[in-house]
Amino acid sequence: MIAKEARQALALQRFAEANPQMLEEIRELNPREQAQQIQWAFDDAAQEQGIEPWELTLQLVAQSPEELHAMRLEVHREVAEALGMVWDEYCAFNEIDPERG
Numbered sequence: 001m002i003a004k005e006a007r008q009a010l011a012l013q014r015f016a017e018a019n020p021q022m023l024e025e026i027r028e029l030n031p032r033e034q035a036q037q038i039q040w041a042f043d044d045a046a047q048e049q050g051i052e053p054w055e056l057t058l059q060l061v062a063q064s065p066e067e068l069h070a071m072r073l074e075v076h077r078e079v080a081e082a083l084g085m086v087w088d089e090y091c092a093f094n095e096i097d098p099e100r101g
Contacts, residue, residue, distance in 0.1 A: 001067055001070065007057050007058070007061050007071075011061050012035075014061070016038050026038070042056065069100075073096075076096055
């Protein structure tokens with residue numbers, strides 16, 4: 001599984017590579033502006049799919065459905081901990097089946 005710290009950068013890279021027309025449109029911009037445009041397009045793509053950007057990130061970096069499931073659970077566990085919720089209660093509240101995703 002790819003390290004959490006590297007997921008976003010890899011997802012943005014894969015997203016950009018999958019959108020050559022966008023890269024062509026922004027090629028004249030400086031690197032910082034290009035990165036900003038890619039991030040905005042990435043966020044828009046997630047919204048169009050009805051998912052959060054973190055979910056699109058995981059979809060783009062996961063190498064298997066099992067890895068995607070594990071990474072989703074990892075994110076949800078972090079949220080549950082941040083909220084101070086017991087894992088089972090968090091899963092029930094958010095209709096998450098830890099066995100199925």
